[in-house]
């Protein structure tokens with residue numbers, strides 16, 4: 001896989017784990033949304049605040065498929081990576097991986113869709129499209 005990779009590191013917090021001492025599975029989805037939020041702000045140049053509150057746009061998830069490969073525990077240092085599998089007209093396919101050291105903990109593919117104030121799909125604005133494009137995976 002080539003193309004740019006967006007990475008974020010995050011420690012597993014007390015509020016992330018359940019009574020079994022491992023990350024409760026919905027928490028991974030909240031963490032993924034945090035990664036997408038950071039990607040928009042830090043790499044695409046539009047914070048979620050600006051996107052939602054000023055542009056009245058948003059990027060709801062249309063589909064997500066996840067695999068929980070190994071448990072994560074309190075104070076594990078997780079590394080999140082995001083790449084783009086496909087940049088469509090209004091959609092964008094994302095690939096997420098979460099690793100701890102060399103161990104894969106979680107992976108997912110997610111489709112987000114750019115929508116306007118009416119919550120109907122709208123084509124990606126050209127400046128955003130240009131910022132997303134470098135993250136598209138190219139064939140090996």
Ligand SMILES: CC(C)(COP(=O)(O)OP(=O)(O)OC[C@H]1O[C@@H](n2cnc3c(N)ncnc32)[C@H](O)[C@@H]1OP(=O)(O)O)[C@@H](O)C(=O)NCCC(=O)NCCSC(=O)c1ccc(O)cc1
Nearest residue numbers: 058059060061062063088089090091111113115119120121
């Ligand atoms: C996502 C939708 C707006 C898409 O509208 P539809 O009318 O179904 O889409 P269309 O058929 O016109 O297709 C539009 C594009 O989406 C793609 N699409 C639509 N559905 C799918 C699925 N299931 N898989 C893959 N791609 C899809 C489709 O291929 C089109 O791609 P392009 O050709 O690249 O443009 C609508 O299905 C919807 O509102 N679904 C519910 C969304 C939802 O509630 N998600 C969960 C919570 S949202 C959330 O957490 C959030 C996070 C961050 C935010 O900024 C906002 C919200």
